[in-house]
Amino acid sequence: LPDALEELDVTLSGCVCISEAGLKTFLGGLPSVTSLSLDVTGCVGFTNAVIPSGAAMWAVADRVSLGLARCWVDDDAMGVLADHLSRTLQSVHVDVSETFVSDAGVKAFLAGLPACLEVLSLRSLDTSVTPNIAAALGDCSD
Numbered sequence: 001l002p003d004a005l006e007e008l009d010v011t012l013s014g015c016v017c018i019s020e021a022g023l024k025t026f027l028g029g030l031p032s033v034t035s036l037s038l039d040v041t042g043c044v045g046f047t048n049a050v051i052p053s054g055a056a057m058w059a060v061a062d063r064v065s066l067g068l069a070r071c072w073v074d075d076d077a078m079g080v081l082a083d084h085l086s087r088t089l090q091s092v093h094v095d096v097s098e099t100f101v102s103d104a105g106v107k108a109f110l111a112g113l114p115a116c117l118e119v120l121s122l123r124s125l126d127t128s129v130t131p132n133i134a135a136a137l138g139d140c141s142d
Contacts, residue, residue, distance in 0.1 A: 002031075003031065005031050005033055006033055006034050006035060007033055007034070007035040007036075008030065008031070008033045008035070008036050008037070008038075009037040010030075010037070010038050010039070011039040012038075012039065012040050012043055013039050013040065013041040013042055013043070013067065014041065014042040014043070015040065015042075015043045015045070016042070016043070016044055016045075018043060018045050019045045020045045020046075020047050020049055020050060021045075022045065023040070023043065023045050023046055023050045023053070024049070024050055024053040025053075027050065027053040027054040027057070028053045028054075028056075030054070030057055031057075032056055032057055032059075032060045032061075033057065033060070033061060034060065034061055034062050034063065035061060035062065035063040036057055036058075036061040036063070036064050036065070037064075037065040038054075038065070038066050038067070039065075039066075039067035040066075040067060040068060040071060041067045041068070041069045041070055041071070041095070042069070042070040042071070043071055044071070044072060046068065046071040046072065046073065047071070047072040047073065047077075048072075048073055048074060048076050048077040048080070051073070051077050051080045051081050051084070052080060052084065054084070055084045058081065058084040058085050058086065059084055059085070059086055060086055061085075061086055061089070062086060062088055062089060062090045062091070063089075063090060063091040063092075064085065064086075064089065064091070064092045064093070064094075065092075065093040065094075066081075066093070066094045066095070067095045068094065068095060068096050068099060069095045069096065069097045069098050069099065069123075070097075070098045070099065071099055072099075072100070073096065073099050073100065073101060074099065074100035074101055074102075074105060075100070075101055075102055075104045075105030075108060076105070077101070077105070078096070078101055078105035078106065078108050078109035079105070079108035079109065079112060081094075081109065081112075082108065082109045082110075082111070082112025082113060083112055085112070085113065085114070086114070087114045087116075088114065088116060089113070089114050089116070089117055090116065090117065090118045090119065091117070091118060091119035091120075092113070092117065092119070092120055092121070093119075093121035093122075093123075094109070094121070094122055094123070095123040095124075096122075096123065096124045097123050097124055099124075101124060106122065106124060109122070110122075
């Protein structure tokens with residue numbers, strides 16, 4: 001891929017034949033871009049262990065969209081993801097519906113987001129807006 005690439009949109013939705021190791025290698029080889037859209041919905045190989053493999057990408061992108069629905073990720077993945085996101089992140093969309101992410105994971109993710117964030121879109125069909133999440137969202141507006 002060109003070194004000057006600024007925007008990357010990758011869809012691997014339903015990739016049941018790609019292993020965790022394959023996804024780690026794939027993510028680790030992608031260039032750093034300012035706008036990243038990665039849809040791995042239903043990829044059974046996308047687990048918590050894969051998140052750090054994209055650290056170089058997450059750390060520089062100003063706009064991130066991650067489709068993680070039906071992947072094998074849980075609360076730990078959300079905290080790790082937030083820790084690796086760019087401190088200049090402006091927009092983030094994450095879909096964790098039908099995963100093992102609970103309100104604790106959503107809260108950890110929200111707590112790790114940078115103060116300069118302008119757009120937040122979080123989809124989780126399995127997590128309702130509990131008092132913990134409402135409090136975390138309130139903390140984001142301060």
